[in-house]
Amino acid sequence: MAVLASAGSPADSQLHPHLAHLTALLALERSHALASSLDALTHLAPQTLQARGLSLLAVRLTATRTGLGGKLLAEFQRDDAASFPAQHAFRVGDVVGVVVGKKRAAAKTAESNGGVDNNAEGVVTRVEDARLTVAFKEDFEDAWEGKILRIDKLANDTPYVRMSAALAAVQNQIVANSLSPILRVLLENRAPTFRDRVELQLYNEALNESQREAVSFALSANECALIHGPPGTGKTETVVELVRQFVKLGLRVLVCGPSNISVDNIVERLSSTRIPLVRIGHPARVLPSVLSSTLDHVLKNSDAAQLVLDMRAEIDSNIRKLAKTKSRTERKQLWQANKDLRRDLRTRERAALDSIVSASRVVLCTLAGCGSRTVLMNAGEFDVVVVDEASQALEAETYVALLRAPRAVFAGDHRQLPPTVRSANANKGGFATTVFDRLAKRCPFAMRMLDTQYRMNEAIMGWANGAMYEGLLKGHESVRTRLLCDLQGVSETDETRAAVMWIDTAGCDMWEAAPADDKDLQGDSHSRSRTNPAEAELVAKHVETLLDAGVAPASIAVVTPYAAQVGLVRAELATRLVSASSRVINPTEIEVGTVDGFQGREKDAIVISLVRSSDAIGISGSGSAEVGFLRDERRMNVAVTRARRHVCVVGDSETMERAGGVLKGLVEWFFEHGEVVSAHA
Numbered sequence: 001m002a003v004l005a006s007a008g009s010p011a012d013s014q015l016h017p018h019l020a021h022l023t024a025l026l027a028l029e030r031s032h033a034l035a036s037s038l039d040a041l042t043h044l045a046p047q048t049l050q051a052r053g054l055s056l057l058a059v060r061l062t063a064t065r066t067g068l069g070g071k072l073l074a075e076f077q078r079d080d081a082a083s084f085p086a087q088h089a090f091r092v093g094d095v096v097g098v099v100v101g102k103k104r105a106a107a108k109t110a111e112s113n114g115g116v117d118n119n120a121e122g123v124v125t126r127v128e129d130a131r132l133t134v135a136f137k138e139d140f141e142d143a144w145e146g147k148i149l150r151i152d153k154l155a156n157d158t159p160y161v162r163m164s165a166a167l168a169a170v171q172n173q174i175v176a177n178s179l180s181p182i183l184r185v186l187l188e189n190r191a192p193t194f195r196d197r198v199e200l201q202l203y204n205e206a207l208n209e210s211q212r213e214a215v216s217f218a219l220s221a222n223e224c225a226l227i228h229g230p231p232g233t234g235k236t237e238t239v240v241e242l243v244r245q246f247v248k249l250g251l252r253v254l255v256c257g258p259s260n261i262s263v264d265n266i267v268e269r270l271s272s273t274r275i276p277l278v279r280i281g282h283p284a285r286v287l288p289s290v291l292s293s294t295l296d297h298v299l300k301n302s303d304a305a306q307l308v309l310d311m312r313a314e315i316d317s318n319i320r321k322l323a324k325t326k327s328r329t330e331r332k333q334l335w336q337a338n339k340d341l342r343r344d345l346r347t348r349e350r351a352a353l354d355s356i357v358s359a360s361r362v363v364l365c366t367l368a369g370c371g372s373r374t375v376l377m378n379a380g381e382f383d384v385v386v387v388d389e390a391s392q393a394l395e396a397e398t399y400v401a402l403l404r405a406p407r408a409v410f411a412g413d414h415r416q417l418p419p420t421v422r423s424a425n426a427n428k429g430g431f432a433t434t435v436f437d438r439l440a441k442r443c444p445f446a447m448r449m450l451d452t453q454y455r456m457n458e459a460i461m462g463w464a465n466g467a468m469y470e471g472l473l474k475g476h477e478s479v480r481t482r483l484l485c486d487l488q489g490v491s492e493t494d495e496t497r498a499a500v501m502w503i504d505t506a507g508c509d510m511w512e513a514a515p516a517d518d519k520d521l522q523g524d525s526h527s528r529s530r531t532n533p534a535e536a537e538l539v540a541k542h543v544e545t546l547l548d549a550g551v552a553p554a555s556i557a558v559v560t561p562y563a564a565q566v567g568l569v570r571a572e573l574a575t576r577l578v579s580a581s582s583r584v585i586n587p588t589e590i591e592v593g594t595v596d597g598f599q600g601r602e603k604d605a606i607v608i609s610l611v612r613s614s615d616a617i618g619i620s621g622s623g624s625a626e627v628g629f630l631r632d633e634r635r636m637n638v639a640v641t642r643a644r645r646h647v648c649v650v651g652d653s654e655t656m657e658r659a660g661g662v663l664k665g666l667v668e669w670f671f672e673h674g675e676v677v678s679a680h681a
């Protein structure tokens with residue numbers, strides 16, 4: 001890959017085999033992720049792109065302001081000032097590119113974002129009916145003034161660039177023999193070591209025994225420790241306590257997760273403590289509740305902000321003058337003045353940002369965010385990195401964070417789904433295997449499991465406990481017997497009294513629909529191809545029964561492994577619920593999604609549509625039914641453990657039993673411990 005092959009890179013013979021393998025897989029994944037966007041942008045007609053929601057045509061620059069970091073905040077509207085097409089897919093946080101005219105220049109390679117030879121890339125900060133606001137690092141006003149423009153949604157290449165750079169940096173450390181202790185454990189197969197424990201003075205006295213043990217154990221790790229948190233066991237609570245303990249010891253902590261939401265969950269809980277912390281990340285991409293912890297916000301309220309206020313005022317006054325000036329020469333001068341002012345502003349703000357970051361005891365950002373300039377400036381200054389949702393993080397992206405500290409704690413659950421990998425070949429090569437997976441397998445002694453869950457009725461927990469957690473999980477007494485009928489306004493019915501239920505389609509000829517294209521066995525495309533219309537009807541009927549008993553729509557979610565089934569269930573719910581005229585329910589309040597998309601979430605009632613149902617067709621030579629990626633036990637684990645009070649599986653028990661393994665066990669457990677109803681009933 002480009003980064004490893006660059007000047008000063010090690011010779012092939014010095015490449016660490018595992019890093020070389022990861023680098024190759026990263027290249028596959030990156031080109032797969034960028035290819036579809038690149039293809040569309042360079043080969044589809046502008047009108048087609050607009051119809052698909054990927055481009056906005058015939059727009060103009062209507063206003064500019066100066067945002068934090070000297071960024072140019074540009075507002076765009078359609079030339080006719082009308083609303084944007086309803087189907088557009090532009091969202092806050094998206095990376096977009098602006099082109100003068102209607103056509104994009106032909107792509108060169110996938111190396112630049114989307115392959116376009118245009119560097120006017122920005123991040124969407126606001127989406128309104130007829131106005132789009134985008135933040136740019138550079139000035140483009142003079143190029144866009146008075147012109148008809150086109151805005152395209154681009155693939156975000158930044159994470160891939162940062163992962164590449166991290167792998168190359170680690171490789172260089174190997175050559176220089178300067179690997180940090182945590183990287184030595186990972187890449188030289190050294191065993192993690194632990195020091196003597198010290199007595200703990202907890203901030204959160206409510207932590208249970210296993211949470212306390214996990215905190216104390218992680219504090220004693222010299223290189224790394226794993227905190228295994230099955231669903232609802234208070235992983236985040238534990239991580240928050242751990243971070244506070246690290247700070248108490250005088251350490252500087254970098255807290256990361258693979259997604260913005262994983263980071264924000266911790267920011268939300270940590271910000272109520274008095275620890276000086278800062279959340280690094282584009283404000284457009286963070287939860288509104290944590291905005292006040294973002295670097296941009298802290299900067300705005302710092303002393304340094306005063307210094308730059310005058311400069312901003314001058315820029316904005318130039319912008320006002322520009323609106324009144326007709327002279328081309330004068331306009332050019334004003335643009336140039338603003339360019340210079342913004343550059344100056346950026347330099348000053350950068351210095352201020354760096355001083356805020358270095359004064360923070362705790363810095364929080366995504367794993368890929370650790371490769372940003374702001375964090376890089378502080379490289380080497382962190383004592384420990386804490387990675388939450390580590391079992392959802394690509395190994396390559398984890399290295400971006402691991403380069404910043406000698407020691408790490410990983411929290412996650414390798415019994416739930418791994419990170420999504422789009423390229424089938426990268427997946428086959430093991431790109432979804434996480435650092436957490438590797439360490440949990442190689443060094444189980446470096447892991448502590450949280451054993452008390454605060455989410456599920458005991459019957460819901462039961463199957464997952466046996467199948468995934470060696471029976472070590474306990475239900476806290478506050479949740480052990482919780483049912484839907486205990487909720488206010490919910491009446492007692494067979495359904496609301498049942499924690500675990502199976503609506504069985506066996507023998508009902510409710511077959512799955514033939515896949516549209518079964519050739520592509522890559523996870524998501526494969527999943528998109530399966531539906532089961534009769535099952536969708538049963539799901540909608542069950543949801544209606546729950547609503548009739550008084551369960552709130554927002555307390556119910558439907559999950560299914562197959563993306564195509566999501567659409568079918570939504571349509572079925574809309575038809576069924578809207579046609580019942582006595583009901584004042586908006587069917588969209590009931591969340592319907594894929595199992596993969598619902599990881600990390602929970603609801604009082606979960607209805608699972610299994611989809612797969614076949615008789616002789618699809619039975620393999622071994623006699624087991626072909627059930628595709630439903631067989632992944634981690635997917636079933638995630639599906640079932642989203643529920644607090646009620647989980648209802650709608651599916652064909654015969655097909656599942658023939659599939660064997662975890663699915664056979666699921667049927668047996670539900671049939672023994674739950675309410676079973678035939679779809680015939």
Ligand SMILES: Nc1ncnc2c1ncn2[C@@H]1O[C@H](COP(=O)(O)OP(=O)(O)OP(=O)(O)O)[C@@H](O)[C@H]1O
Binds near residue numbers: 211229232238600
């Ligand atoms: N020791 C405890 N005593 C009482 N409640 C607790 C305790 N630890 C966690 N909880 C509660 O359990 C719930 C789940 O906790 P938390 O969000 O930390 O879990 P998690 O493991 O991060 O969840 P997920 O499975 O979604 O990753 C929260 O409502 C939290 O307040």
